[in-house]
């Protein structure tokens with residue numbers, strides 16, 4: 001029997017052969033689960049390969065000993081694992097609950113070896129019945145689901161379905177469109193105003209990107225951000241946007257206009273670069289843009305992993321004079337204790353959180369309480385997704401400083417934005 005030399009788990013070939021035999025012999029429902037450790041290369045690079053190896057052995061041991069009903073476990077390569085789990089008498093909801101629990105335990109195991117780092121386990125699941133004969137295809141499907149869920153901290157795991165194939169095909173179509181637009185400098189940068197609740201005047205804007213297909217149709221970020229994150233091209237996009245807004249702000253300054261602060265989104269992928277801080281500073285200096293006119297939005301989930309490393313980079317960016325905001329707060333596993341340690345200036349309450357809170361009196365209370373706490377520690381608050389006057393009035397009563405939502409404007413092309421909001 002073939003085993004992986006490091007962890008003692010089955011090799012891929014052995015897994016496939018044994019899984020075929022097990023399923024054929026028992027004719028019961030199973031799941032194939034494919035997992036990998038999020039950002040494992042970061043651990044190897046920063047803590048050394050010995051630590052990386054020790055973590056792989058810990059996780060292997062954990063899978064072997066503590067996953068209920070696991071029949072087979074394999075490490076196929078690097079930090080990639082496969083499990084075959086018997087789910088006879090277990091409904092799919094319980095499977096998902098179990099996965100969530102196991103992920104939490106795995107996080108603890110990893111963070112014991114690397115203080116301050118608690119990476120997410122990415123897990124894809126494929127439900128199979130006792131008739132399944134093509135094990136390699138079943139594993140492929142679990143892996144497709146695993147990749148689709150990468151970086152999404154709100155999901156315990158992704159379950160394979162035919163619909164995921166559409167997402168995969170979409171990625172294949174998007175990348176050439178992005179490459180062309182990047183080369184031709186034709187990525188669109190839209191701006192959405194942020195409005196002061198007190199004065200109802202514009203006090204800033206967020207830059208949001210759009211792609212355009214060959215028929216001239218606008219492609220929204222929901223159709224391309226995930227694909228760009230998976231390939232690392234998101235780094236090119238974000239620097240493109242930053243450079244675009246730097247040129248715009250420089251143009252305003254040259255025309256004697258006092259600029260508003262423009263925020264841009266910085267994907268989590270950037271934080272692996274050792275030159276992130278220098279790269280951002282160099283770009284703004286090239287355009288001679290004072291840092292107070294730029295705000296960097298980082299989604300809250302970024303702070304769940306490698307906290308010390310992220311915090312030190314965010315500190316360096318703030319020390320230089322950029323504002324930093326936590327984006328999408330309230331969309332995932334937000335924690336108030338996290339906000340306490342984050343070196344940020346602004347908290348952007350996610351539109352889903354805002355919408356939910358506005359639905360009930362209790363929700364309003366919760367939002368008021370949260371905003372009070374954030375105000376106490378001198379954080380600016382932006383409420384996203386405000387669409388009606390009524391919502392605005394509730395949000396104002398809760399003490400929110402700034403509003404970004406369709407009530408005032410959608411993200412619009414920059415020339416339209418200048419026409420509406422920037423007075424020469």
Ligand code: C2E
Pocket residue numbers: 192207208209210220221222225234237238241265266267297327328351384385386387404405406407410411
């Ligand atoms: P985000 O950074 O949270 O941006 C706010 C999103 O909320 C925008 O969606 C905006 O159009 C939408 N929004 C604002 N007000 C309302 C409202 O009242 N109602 C509704 N229904 N939606 C509202 P958009 O432009 O589709 O962008 C989606 C996400 O894609 C952004 O969320 C951001 O995370 C990401 N994104 C967009 N452009 C970039 C980029 O250049 N780089 C990176 N890394 N991410 C980007």
Ligand code: MG
Pocket residue numbers: 206264265297327
């Ligand atoms: Mg944002």
Ligand code: MG
Pocket residue numbers: 327328348350351384
């Ligand atoms: Mg947001």
